[in-house]
Structure formats: C-alpha cells, structure tokens
Amino acid sequence: MNKVRVVGAGLAGSEAINYLAKQGYEVELYECKRKKRNEAQHSDNFAELVCSNSLKSMSSTNACGLLKQELIELDSLTMKSALLNRIPTGEDLSVDRNEFSLNITKTIEDFPNVKIIDEEYEDIIDDGILTIIATGPLTSTKLADNLTSYLGVETLNFFDAAAPLVYSSSLNFNKLFEKSRYDKGDGKYLNSSMNEEEYELFYKELVNAERVILHDFEHFEGCLPIEVMAKRGKDTLCHGPLKPSGLDENARAVIQLRQDDAAKELYGLVGFQTNLTYQEQKRVFSLIPGLEKAKFARFGLMHKNLYLNAPLVLNRDLTLKKNRNIYIAGQFSGVEGYVESAASGLLSAIYLDQRLKGNENYLIPLETMIGSLVNYIVMSSPKNFAPMNATYGILYNHQGLDKLACYNRSIDGIKKWKKKLI
Numbered sequence: 001m002n003k004v005r006v007v008g009a010g011l012a013g014s015e016a017i018n019y020l021a022k023q024g025y026e027v028e029l030y031e032c033k034r035k036k037r038n039e040a041q042h043s044d045n046f047a048e049l050v051c052s053n054s055l056k057s058m059s060s061t062n063a064c065g066l067l068k069q070e071l072i073e074l075d076s077l078t079m080k081s082a083l084l085n086r087i088p089t090g091e092d093l094s095v096d097r098n099e100f101s102l103n104i105t106k107t108i109e110d111f112p113n114v115k116i117i118d119e120e121y122e123d124i125i126d127d128g129i130l131t132i133i134a135t136g137p138l139t140s141t142k143l144a145d146n147l148t149s150y151l152g153v154e155t156l157n158f159f160d161a162a163a164p165l166v167y168s169s170s171l172n173f174n175k176l177f178e179k180s181r182y183d184k185g186d187g188k189y190l191n192s193s194m195n196e197e198e199y200e201l202f203y204k205e206l207v208n209a210e211r212v213i214l215h216d217f218e219h220f221e222g223c224l225p226i227e228v229m230a231k232r233g234k235d236t237l238c239h240g241p242l243k244p245s246g247l248d249e250n251a252r253a254v255i256q257l258r259q260d261d262a263a264k265e266l267y268g269l270v271g272f273q274t275n276l277t278y279q280e281q282k283r284v285f286s287l288i289p290g291l292e293k294a295k296f297a298r299f300g301l302m303h304k305n306l307y308l309n310a311p312l313v314l315n316r317d318l319t320l321k322k323n324r325n326i327y328i329a330g331q332f333s334g335v336e337g338y339v340e341s342a343a344s345g346l347l348s349a350i351y352l353d354q355r356l357k358g359n360e361n362y363l364i365p366l367e368t369m370i371g372s373l374v375n376y377i378v379m380s381s382p383k384n385f386a387p388m389n390a391t392y393g394i395l396y397n398h399q400g401l402d403k404l405a406c407y408n409r410s411i412d413g414i415k416k417w418k419k420k421l422i
C-alpha cells in the first residue's frame, strides 16, 4: 500500500483524507488540535466550523451553490455530512455544527488505513512521501515560519473576525419573530426589529465600544467586524446585515439570529463578527430587543488569517514549485471559505492520486467552479494577492453564458472529468 501524508484535519484535510483512504492509501495524518487548540477552536473534532454554521446558498445561480453541487458530484464528505446534519435556515445550507464535525471525525477514525498522529507538523519532512499541507488560516507559527524560510517567500495575512453564539433559553421570545427574508426557503430565522430610537442607541454604543485590538488592520472585505462596518456610516448596517427589507418594512434595522444546532439551543448573530472585548459584546449586544438577558455560549473573536502567495509558490496541480512532493490545500493555499477549502482539499487529493496512478491528463477543466477557483489563485498577480471565494466572476466563461447555462456546463464538465480519472 502506498503511503501518503496529510497535515491538518480541517475542511480541506478531512476531504483529502477521506478520498485517499477510500483509494486504499495508507494515510498518515498530523493534526495538533487535540494536543493544543488554537484560539478559534472549541472541540477536538475534525472539520470544525469555527464561526458561522452556514455553508452558504444551495441555489444554482449562486457560485457557492454551484461549487457545492460539483462537490456532491465528486462524492464529497463535507457535503454528505452537511446534508445529513442540515438544519432549516432558508436557502442556505446550515448545519448542526457538532453533529457535522462528529460525523466527519468518525468517518476518518473508522478507516483502518488512516494513522492519526496528534502532533504538530513543524517543518517539511523531505522523505519522498507525497504530502498535502492543509493547515488552514491559523497554521501553527512554527510551520508557517519554517515554510517561509524554506520557500523564501513571505506568508501573507489579513484580519478576520468571528460572530458570537447565544443560548435560546436566555432570549425573550416575546420580542422576536420567526421569518426568513422574503419567506424564501423552508427555514426560519429569529429576528429582532429595532425602531429609530433603539437603533440610535445601539449604533452609538457599538461605534464607541472598546475593541481588543485598537490599531488599524487589513480586514477581509467579505467578513468585516460589525463595528468596523458601522464606522463607515450610520446607515451602512441598515443596508447590510441589519437590512429590514423582506423582514419588517417598518423597522429601522432588523437583527437576524440563525439556528445553530438541531436542538435549537444555540443561535448565532448573523453578520456580528466582532473584535469588541467580551464585556463590551455582552453590554452592547444586550441592547438588541429580545437579547437583554442573553447568555453567550461563545463570544466573537478577531484572528489573523495566514495564506501563501499562491501565484508565486504553487503550480496548477497545487504542488509547491519548489518541491513537487508537497501539495498545499484549503484556506492556506489562498482560497477563502468553508466550501472552497473543502473543494481544494478534495482536488489536491484527486491530483495526488492521479499522479501516483500515472494519469497524465488529470487537471480539472476550467469551466468548473473548482477549476476556475484554483486557476485564479495560481494565475493571479502576486502583487496584492488576496484569498478568493467562489464567484461567477472568476468562472471561465468566454462565451458569455448566463448563470444557469454556466451551471449546467460546469456540472457536465465535472461528470466528463470524472470519467477521465483512473
């Protein structure tokens, strides 16, 4: 049996392990969270969703919806577990985060050919074993530093923030109402409307609240802390995460809470990723009607995201230009998001497998969302390179097809590609 190595059992690593183990490889997994968790981790399980429990839209006209469908075609473990542990939140694919991770953990632990090493992988072991490094945005410092010296290229970073979770038993349901925006999808969010006076007070306290880090950092635009977004103008939130349209047209702002677990014990504050101190989160977010006595199961948190300058260091098959025995996958490779990370993990495993099997024509077609995403990260300009989500804007589409036609073409492309794999 051929031996391969995977480092990190997050979204990307878990996909890779599952694929390689099913192909019969002896998989050596290095994962350090059971020995020492990072600041965003709360459990010992693999594929932990460290912030939102949403894997975004399932719609075919949404780029992440297309990416998910491609993953389903490729028998993705992430998608299997997500659909099995789905909770109703409208069009989004939201999951019971614990059951989702538990299911993936069990799948991996049950493989007799996966050897789990609960240790930090500190530096590249150049022993000829093909290795997928999928250590995520919080890659341990030692490994990040060693890789930086090995590659001679600085790792890049941006700052990002996670949102808090509250216990439903501590909420005042008389002040909340159940509804999905425009009643789309079968799920319901809990919503809290604010009138002008309530919003005025909330806004003032939010922009003046104490933050953990006071210097200016580079944030990822797709995930700005709520207080940073608020500082851009009083109406900004009301056109963003707190927009009332489709929920309560008479309100100044509406805050949405998304169910986080099947038992409905936990709810996440949608769009409330934050960098306020824990005390201030409690004080300011308790101004939201219905959350006056909210108990926080988890506070929001700010963190640094590390990623490689993919266009400088990666080949199209996700191997390092400097060492083709090393693959890089997941958020650390320069993709952004849970589903994107899972997709790149699965792709790296397929590439590794095909290479070992001697297939010379295994690159995924560009007209697929996974293909375009990986093409984007390796072909971008290295200057100002920033992590990339799935979006229709990067999908290879020189004929100018509409989204539905692109969707059909992509799924067809995946099916044809699958047939070419050995």
Ligand SMILES: Cc1cc2nc3c(=O)[nH]c(=O)nc-3n(C[C@H](O)[C@H](O)[C@H](O)COP(=O)(O)OP(=O)(O)OC[C@H]3O[C@@H](n4cnc5c(N)ncnc54)[C@H](O)[C@@H]3O)c2cc1C
Pocket: 007, 008, 009, 010, 011, 012, 013, 030, 031, 032, 033, 038, 040, 047, 048, 049, 050, 051, 052, 053, 119, 120, 121, 122, 134, 135, 136, 137, 138, 139, 140, 143, 160, 161, 162, 303, 329, 330, 331, 332, 336, 337, 338, 339, 341, 342
């Ligand atoms: C706090 C936070 C909030 C986020 N919120 C969202 C969100 O709401 N929605 C979204 O789509 N994306 C979010 N992201 C971005 C991204 O989608 C996730 O980080 C996703 O989990 C990335 O998947 P991954 O497999 O690349 O890395 P991870 O899931 O982080 O997995 C990496 C694994 O590698 C392990 N590891 C790290 N270093 C080593 C080492 N040296 N040796 C051994 N093991 C190691 C870690 O313990 C971890 O288990 C967030 C990221 C963070 C950090």
